[in-house]
Amino acid sequence: MARGKLSDRQSRMVEFIHNFSRDNGYPPSIREIGEAVGISSTSVVNYNLNRLVEEGILDRDQNVSRGLRLTEKLARASDRLAEVIRVPLVGRIFASEPVLLPSTDSPMFGADEAIDIARGLLTEDDGLFALQVKGDSMIDAMVGDGDIVVMKRAPDWSNGDMVAVWLSDREETTLKYIYREGRKVRLQPANPTMGPIIIDDPRTLEVQGKVMLVVRRLN
Amino acid sequence: MARGKLSDRQSRMVEFIHNFSRDNGYPPSIREIGEAVGISSTSVVNYNLNRLVEEGILDRDQNVSRGLRLTEKLARASDRLAEVIRVPLVGRIFASEPVLLPSTDSPMFGADEAIDIARGLLTEDDGLFALQVKGDSMIDAMVGDGDIVVMKRAPDWSNGDMVAVWLSDREETTLKYIYREGRKVRLQPANPTMGPIIIDDPRTLEVQGKVMLVVRRLN
DNA sequence: CTTGACATAGAACGGATGTTCCGCTAGAAT
DNA sequence: ATTCTAGCGGAACATCCGTTCTATGTCAAG
Structure with a gap:
């Protein structure tokens, strides 16, 4: 044109x-x-x-x-059919607690809030849910207080995904890029000035969702 | 009915x-x-x-x-038209250059690219444009490489807004919360662990847009 | 039966609207 | 200088379109 x-x-x-x-x-x-x-x-x-x-x-x-x-x-x-995906806002995400996962059967049920996302921003539209970040504990992932994280229920992740993980020995939820390295797992912060975390025992690590989108509203 | x-x-x-x-x-x-x-x-x-x-x-x-x-x-x-706002993606934003503002007359039709935002995420729908962040220079605003910043053309800002400013003496564009303090202007990073910048001479400061939304797509 | 509300049909009117034709100007090409 | 073209302004025209008025028929209530 x-x-x-x-x-x-x-x-x-x-x-x-x-x-x-x-x-x-x-x-x-x-x-x-x-x-x-x-x-x-x-x-x-x-x-x-x-x-x-x-x-x-x-x-x-x-x-x-x-x-x-x-x-x-x-x-x-x-042309504008299904341009917006309504993602249920199922709760909040703290560093000190595991992610509260939505019930698998009816993801929309129980959530009184939801957030609209234009379809073009997402590559998939199944198994999505959103969490609002509470506190400044995820700042190393460049995610601040009040930000909304759209995640996909993804038991099996692949290298390079940003995921929400629960570290049972540390009792901590974080958002990190994840890489498998032999028997170990490397968790890489999004902030390039910070170093990775190496998890020696993968059983202490629970991947709770794959981050698809981060939205920060101002005002 | x-x-x-x-x-x-x-x-x-x-x-x-x-x-x-x-x-x-x-x-x-x-x-x-x-x-x-x-x-x-x-x-x-x-x-x-x-x-x-x-x-x-x-x-x-x-x-x-x-x-x-x-x-x-x-x-x-x-109805449907109101559900999605198509914001023109007019360029990229570097730390080392002023923001390339869209031509004032018709921002809608000069840009080849655009990004869809669900209406519910925005409080206004006029004078909006989007920029993609290039590089890691805005990390203190918790905005990373590839993030998309939706801004509103806003010559006059008010206290507490996050704005894109061009600092002519530093030759630098940054995203900061802005506060007027007497004759001076305080620029506060979003990252609470970092200190503010005090601008003594407001003439060295050019507010180029008010940040309405930050979107980070992963994968 | 009469009355009145409701629904329909047809016709006419005037304004709104798209189309077309003519003339003018500025600037580039020849 | 001449020609050509793109762009603009004005006017006229035929038609499209919404509005209004009159007339007719139906049907239930009085």
């Missing part, structure tokens, strides 16, 4: 059409577009609309009032 | 309006509705449309061609 070539007028037209359609439920007329972007002549609006059609940004229906719609990325409802 | 009271005609009208809007991107005209449901008279269509308005199923704009839209759940278009 050769879209860097839009003139200032054309950009404003596209933006106006988008906003108008969103606000009113139907597209603007040629004269409404003209008034919005400061064009007195309907023929000029018509001319630029046809340019936008050539650019592939717009579709038009001839001889139909308001017969235009934006294409592609600003597309309409039909 | 008290829709058991709808006549057969009115039900078909609602269904047709819904399908037509979905297929064409704009609502049907009165005559198109009439033809679809087998009504020869425009006044009868108009009459039944007004009935649907009374039922709360339809909204109409007077004297506007195709000036109607379905309300409630049938209004897929407006």
Whole structure:
């Protein structure tokens, strides 16, 4: 798509059409577009609309009032199916306690809160749950107080995953990158200035979930 | 919704309006509705449309061609569009360079890439843009390499906001909580183990955006 | 039976809307 | 200098479209 070539007028037209359609439920007329972007002549609006059609940004229906719609990325409802995944917010995560895992059978049940995640941010959509971090104990994973961690129930992990682990001998939950190294396991903090933890006995380690996403809301 | 009271005609009208809007991107005209449901008279269509308005199923704009839209759940278009906000991903953010701000006029359409954010995660939806962090220089803000920062164009900030600032004397971009303290400005790292930076001369400080959201994708 | 509310049909009116044609200007190409 | 093209403005036109008015039929309540 050769879209860097839009003139200032054309950009404003596209933006106006988008906003108008969103606000009113139907597209603007040629004269409404003209008034919005400061064009007195309907023929000029018509001319630029046809340019936008050539650019592939717009579709038009001839001889139909308001017969235009934006294409592609600003597309309409039909393309927007299942764009949002609702992930249940099942609890909080402390350093001092194991992760409270949701019951396997009905993940949505019992959670009164949930968080919406756009589908494009996730590679999978099954077995997901979210936890809110409490306290500053996960700072070495660059995860702070109040951050939301979206995890996937993943009994079997693979090298390089960031996981939530419960270390039974230390009685501690942490978020680390995990690597298998022979019989041992290496837990690597996300903060590159910090050193790894080597777990000699893998039985003291329980992987409770694979971190898929971290979200921090401000204000 | 008290829709058991709808006549057969009115039900078909609602269904047709819904399908037509979905297929064409704009609502049907009165005559198109009439033809679809087998009504020869425009006044009868108009009459039944007004009935649907009374039922709360339809909204109409007077004297506007195709000036109607379905309300409630049938209004897929407006609902779905509101669920996801597409934020343009306008560039990357380094410690060593000022933030590349999007052109003020139409931020939506210059960027080739974009990131979807569920509406519930954001409190506002205007003037947003996203930057991908490059490098580990923002680790004191608990923001790592590859993280995506959603910002709002905000020339005027208020105490406690996390902002992206360009420090002209240090030639450095950082993410910090910002507080006005008399004539000075205090920049507080998100990491509580680190101390603040005090800026004596606010003219060496340029607030380039207010951070609304930080997203970290793993795998 | 009469009345009145409701639903429908048809026609006409006026405004809204897309289309087309003509003329003008600025700038690049020849 | 001349030609060509892209872009713009204005006006006229035919049609699309919402609105309104009148007339007709149905049906239940009085």
